[in-house]
Amino acid sequence: MSTMSLSQRILEASEVVGKTWPLYAFVTSNPLTGYEKSPFKEALSKAAGIFGARVYPEPELFRKAWENGEIHPDILLPILREHGMKDTPEHYLKQLVADPGQSPETGSQELDRITAKWVMAFLDEGLAEWAMPGKKHGFYKAWRRLAGYDQDLAGLRKRDMPETAEGALGEILSDYPEDAWMEILTCHLAALPGWTGYIKFREEARTAWQEKYPISLEDYLAVRLLIAKSLEAPILPPKTDRRADEAGEILPYLWLTAWERSWQQQLVRSLAEGVSSVDAERVGDTLADAQLVFCIDTRSEPIRRHIEQQGNYETHGYAGFFGIAMDYEHPKDGLLRKSCPPILGSAYKVREVPAADRDDSFEAYLKKRQTSGFIHYFLRRMKNMLPSAFGYVEGAGVFYGGLILARTWLPGSLDRLIRRNQPAHEAICEPQITQRVQGHVHADTTDIPLAEKVAIVKSAFDLMGWREFAPLVVFAGHGSHSTNNPFASSLDCGACAASPGRHNARMLARLANQREVRRVLIQEHGLIIPEATVFIGAEHNTTTDEILLFDTEVPGTHKGLLDKVKRDLDRARESAVQERLQLEKPDVSAALRRAGDWSETRPEWGLAGNAGFVIGPRSLTKTHNLGGRCFLHSYQWELDPEGKALEGIMQGPMVVTQWINNHYFFATVDPERFGGGDKITHNITGQFGVLRGNGGDLKSGLPLQSLYQSDTEAYHQPLRLSVCIQAPKKRVGEILSKNPSLQTLLDNQWIYLIVLDPRDGDTWKYSQNLKWDRFDAASKPSKKPKFREAVFAETEMA
Numbered sequence: 001m002s003t004m005s006l007s008q009r010i011l012e013a014s015e016v017v018g019k020t021w022p023l024y025a026f027v028t029s030n031p032l033t034g035y036e037k038s039p040f041k042e043a044l045s046k047a048a049g050i051f052g053a054r055v056y057p058e059p060e061l062f063r064k065a066w067e068n069g070e071i072h073p074d075i076l077l078p079i080l081r082e083h084g085m086k087d088t089p090e091h092y093l094k095q096l097v098a099d100p101g102q103s104p105e106t107g108s109q110e111l112d113r114i115t116a117k118w119v120m121a122f123l124d125e126g127l128a129e130w131a132m133p134g135k136k137h138g139f140y141k142a143w144r145r146l147a148g149y150d151q152d153l154a155g156l157r158k159r160d161m162p163e164t165a166e167g168a169l170g171e172i173l174s175d176y177p178e179d180a181w182m183e184i185l186t187c188h189l190a191a192l193p194g195w196t197g198y199i200k201f202r203e204e205a206r207t208a209w210q211e212k213y214p215i216s217l218e219d220y221l222a223v224r225l226l227i228a229k230s231l232e233a234p235i236l237p238p239k240t241d242r243r244a245d246e247a248g249e250i251l252p253y254l255w256l257t258a259w260e261r262s263w264q265q266q267l268v269r270s271l272a273e274g275v276s277s278v279d280a281e282r283v284g285d286t287l288a289d290a291q292l293v294f295c296i297d298t299r300s301e302p303i304r305r306h307i308e309q310q311g312n313y314e315t316h317g318y319a320g321f322f323g324i325a326m327d328y329e330h331p332k333d334g335l336l337r338k339s340c341p342p343i344l345g346s347a348y349k350v351r352e353v354p355a356a357d358r359d360d361s362f363e364a365y366l367k368k369r370q371t372s373g374f375i376h377y378f379l380r381r382m383k384n385m386l387p388s389a390f391g392y393v394e395g396a397g398v399f400y401g402g403l404i405l406a407r408t409w410l411p412g413s414l415d416r417l418i419r420r421n422q423p424a425h426e427a428i429c430e431p432q433i434t435q436r437v438q439g440h441v442h443a444d445t446t447d448i449p450l451a452e453k454v455a456i457v458k459s460a461f462d463l464m465g466w467r468e469f470a471p472l473v474v475f476a477g478h479g480s481h482s483t484n485n486p487f488a489s490s491l492d493c494g495a496c497a498a499s500p501g502r503h504n505a506r507m508l509a510r511l512a513n514q515r516e517v518r519r520v521l522i523q524e525h526g527l528i529i530p531e532a533t534v535f536i537g538a539e540h541n542t543t544t545d546e547i548l549l550f551d552t553e554v555p556g557t558h559k560g561l562l563d564k565v566k567r568d569l570d571r572a573r574e575s576a577v578q579e580r581l582q583l584e585k586p587d588v589s590a591a592l593r594r595a596g597d598w599s600e601t602r603p604e605w606g607l608a609g610n611a612g613f614v615i616g617p618r619s620l621t622k623t624h625n626l627g628g629r630c631f632l633h634s635y636q637w638e639l640d641p642e643g644k645a646l647e648g649i650m651q652g653p654m655v656v657t658q659w660i661n662n663h664y665f666f667a668t669v670d671p672e673r674f675g676g677g678d679k680i681t682h683n684i685t686g687q688f689g690v691l692r693g694n695g696g697d698l699k700s701g702l703p704l705q706s707l708y709q710s711d712t713e714a715y716h717q718p719l720r721l722s723v724c725i726q727a728p729k730k731r732v733g734e735i736l737s738k739n740p741s742l743q744t745l746l747d748n749q750w751i752y753l754i755v756l757d758p759r760d761g762d763t764w765k766y767s768q769n770l771k772w773d774r775f776d777a778a779s780k781p782s783k784k785p786k787f788r789e790a791v792f793a794e795t796e797m798a
Contacts, residue, residue: 006169010217013185016050019204020197020700022688025498026490027342028607030662030750031193031674031700040720040749041253050190054670056252057718059096065259065717066093072265076258083250096251108233112192114152115224116695118143119195123202124686125209139215140165143223156230165222172225172235180236187237188224189217193673194698196220198689256719260752264722267612267630268754268763268777271724274620275756288314290472290565292538293464295320295493295501296631296653297478298610299542304632305625306576310568315618316464317632319653320477320493320501322508323459326350327436328499331425338497339504341656348448349436350507352429355552411483411596426550431507454520457512458527463645465617465636469533472554472561475509476538476547477501481595482603486684487676490702491542491606494660495653506537506550513553534558543604544591545573545580580628601679601705608707608716610664613657615649616726616756631657637727637758646727647735650742654723658751661721667701668718671708675701678711722752729757729764729772737770 004012015034021027030036035043044055065071066089076089085092121132122139134142144161147153162168173181189196199220202210228235291314292307294300304315321340328339329351338346435448461467479500480491493501511517512535521527537550547569554562574586581590594603612630614621621632633649640646667675676682676699682690689698707716725732732755736743745751746766753766754775763775 006166006173007218009182010185010189010221013182014189014196014200014217016047016186017189017193017196017200018700019201020194020689020698021201021498022198023486023684023690024489024688025338026487027498027659028490028494028663028702029342029659031666032662033659036748036750037744038748043748044253045249050186051193051673053673055666056256057669057714059093059252060712061714061718062096062252062255062259063093070262070717071255071259072262075261075265076255079254079258079261083254085254092251092255096255108231110152111224111228111231111233112697113695114150114227114231116192116195116697117152118150118223118227119192119199119220120685120691120695122213122215123195123198123209123688125688127685127687135213138213138219140168140219140222147226153227153230156226160229161226165216165219168222168226169218172229176236184225184236185221188221188228191224192697194689194700197700198698259717260719260722263611263717263719264752264754264765264775265777267614267722267724268756268775270624270626271614271616271620271726271756272763272777274623275726275758275761286312287468288312288470289561290314290474291316291470292474292476293318293322294476294540295478295495296613296633296657297493297495297542298607298628298631299604300478300540301621301626301630301632302579302628303540303545303547303572303576305622306572306579307569308622309575310572311564313568314470316466316634317618318460318464318634319656320495320504322475322477322501322504323456323463324348324350324433324504324507326433326504326507328503331429337499339499339501340497341495341652342497343652343655346436349434350431350503351434352425353432355428355430408599411593411598426502426506427552430553431503431510433507433511450516450520453511453514453517454524456508457517458521458525459648460508460512461527462640463648464634465639465645466634467527467639469529471530471532471534472558472565473509473512473533473535474538474549474565475505475535476540477503477505478540478542480604480606481541481543482600483596484598485600485603486682486690487679487703487706490706491604494607495656500539502537502539502548502550505539509535509537509550532557541595542606543595544588545576546588547573605715606702606706607660608664610657610661611717611719611722613654613721613723615646615654615723620726620756635726637731640727643727643731643735646725646731647739650735651739654742654751655745657723658721658745662750663701664707664716665718665720668707668714668716671701671704675699675707676703679703679705720750720752722754724754724756726756726758728759729755729762733770733772736766743770 018029018031018033021029032043032047035047038046047053048055062071066076073089080086080089080092119139121128122135122142124131132142132146134145137145141163144158144163147156147161148158150156162171173184176184196217199215199217203216225235227233289312292304293316294304296317296319300317304317307313308315319341325340325344325346326348327336327346327350329336329349331352336349339350340346433448477496477500478493479502480488482488482491485491489498492498495501496504512529518529521529534554536554539548539550540546541548549562549566549569551562574588577583577588577591578586581587583590594600597603609627609629610631612626613633614630615633615635617636618632618634621630631653633653635646635649637646671677676690677692679690681692682699682703683692683694685691685698691698704711707714709715732753736746746753747768755764755766755772757764763777764772765775767773
């Protein structure tokens with residue numbers, strides 16, 4: 001008899017389900033994160049059985065990669081021969097059969113439908129006009145009070161429902177052998193992974209809605225199993241034999257491995273050219289006119305290239321939360337949103353306060369926001385309330401008809417007009433940082449200790465390996481811009497928990513400008529920031545490539561330089577848009593139209609195409625067009641003798657990029673089960689998620705349009721992330737030996753690691769158990785593939 005408690009069993013069973021993030025903070029994370037302790041190939045086999053999902057790319061993707069030269073014969077053939085496959089690649093391409101996925105054995109569709117109906121009603125976060133009664137008592141107790149009124153559950157009597165969820169589960173499970181309990185719990189949690197994933201999110205995030213209306217996986221299972229009992233649906237899933245043919249399972253894995261190794265060879269060859277290039281970070285004693293720090297996001301790579309081509313500029317890569325683990329309170333609505341990686345707890349809160357001599361302007365801003373908010377609320381009530389709905393629609397028809405025509409025929413102009421009339425608080429406010437303790441702000445704290453300010457600023461420059469400063473330094477967070485897009489937050493900064501990075505950028509710039517911070521940096525750390533150096537925050541709009549500078553406090557001495565930087569950023573924007581949209585000539589208005597078009601299913605590609613993460617100096621990548629496929633983090637191994645900076649990068653950004661990469665991988669190979677499916681048929685539910693149609697499971701991944709150019713042609717290439725680090729191999733090995741979780745990720749091949757050792761010039765690829773193999777990038781492919789054409793499908797979905 002096991003001594004494991006029921007709550008422990010539920011926790012363990014729930015590991016098969018990843019978290020479902022809400023639309024307002026849509027973090028792209030690995031849907032199979034609970035399997036990361038298993039080898040990749042083994043984990044995929046398990047997931048295919050539990051979810052009935054496809055787990056490898058379809059044969060057509062492999063065929064196209066092979067025909068385009070993206071899979072090298074001299075890499076594929078040895079891999080096939082190692083497994084006794086001596087025929088031609090074309091022969092084995094024909095043997096690849098698309099796995100359509102299967103419906104997992106979860107009981108019945110009726111059970112899923114009724115369960116989803118009740119969960120949807122309880123989890124609503126303000127979209128419904130009439131809330132489910134009794135929500136404050138928790139999900140199980142609220143459902144128990146109302147279940148007798150559900151005609152779908154006519155056979156369920158209140159006396160058959162124990163008073164507590166634990167009692168209900170204990171009663172039902174007692175009818176089965178204890179060694180079957182885990183199978184029962186796992187099966188029923190995996191039946192609706194979108195909904196159970198969102199319950200996991202609510203429990204772990206402790207949102208305001210969760211605090212007020214609690215729900216737990218225990219509640220969910222109790223309700224589901226009682227419904228199943230009422231419907232006489234199976235509690236213990238029937239035994240099925242899903243043992244796949246070994247050849248059928250190994251073949252797609254071998255093709256995937258060959259594709260990934262081919263990509264690695266191409267990437268490493270380019271980096272090797274960067275190492276041997278005469279182009280260095282700086283030539284002689286020449287200092288850049290300005291230095292710009294962008295997020296490591298793959299969309300930063302193209303704009304960095306175009307900026308560097310405009311003049312004497314340096315660009316650097318740093319995780320887009322800029323090292324500040326914070327929550328941000330927006331003055332627009334007063335809501336607190338996480339603005340740092342989900343794997344970090346928020347140590348700080350940042351809010352807006354009036355800048356010097358701007359109190360009146362700030363008050364006017366708040367009043368305008370309050371008026372706007374009231375009007376929005378009033379119109380929504382008029383539209384939804386039964387007595388006024390018909391009159392409202394009739395009376396407002398002319399206005400909304402004109403608005404529809406404007407959005408359809410002049411989306412760019414209308415969008416610019418709307419945004420021009422929205423007050424921007426950055427011009428009249430400055431960010432203020434306070435400490436957070438257990439989710440609460442110290443009432444008597446108006447600032448954080450000087451030592452912590454210094455640590456935040458020093459950490460930024462330590463991680464990037466940066467010791468010289470230009471007169472103007474720009475920290476550029478990034479955000480996206482689209483219209484009528486439920487998944488808009490998925491295009492914002494992943495390092496900021498799907499929030500824009502502008503707030504973090506402004507906060508770091510403010511800290512770095514403070515005299516007392518610079519004084520301590522000099523006295524205690526020998527880091528000299530010249531008095532003439534000014535830091536400013538900025539935001540890179542990844543849909544339009546506009547870079548907005550928050551420059552209200554830049555002194556007059558820097559006006560000439562600032563004007564020059566703005567002109568050069570405008571020119572860089574034009575050429576970046578031309579490249580990204582494949583235009584014959586620069587046309588920024590084309591990007592603006594996409595951003596403002598309410599019918600646009602794909603305002604931008606987001607992180608689609610991501611396949612590599614380069615940790616090293618800019619000289620490694622500066623001379624190459626990486627096609628927006630690589631995360632880029634600045635790092636100077638010579639300035640990090642103890643490896644502390646590199647360890648921080650590997651513990652944080654490397655793990656987060658793995659999340660992103662695997663989300664895109666699985667959402668591409670099975671858009672229905674791991675992605676969002678076709679967004680054309682999406683309906684928003686509860687203000688936090690989407691459904692296909694009016695019921696069923698909550699969609700937990702990116703929609704088809706974010707990954708595919710058409711209904712069948714994928715844009716994203718589903719490859720595991722290849723991390724390349726320029727650092728001594730011994731240093732990297734020591735970091736891995738101290739971090740078992742990182743080693744497990746690599747040993748199980750959820751991520752690849754390649755090291756360019758600057759001491760001996762050799763390139764090494766991590767194998768397993770802290771062992772390394774030499775990486776040979778000398779062999780040439782049969783065709784020279786591009787990193788990726790900057791394809792941007794202008795046509796809509798078929």
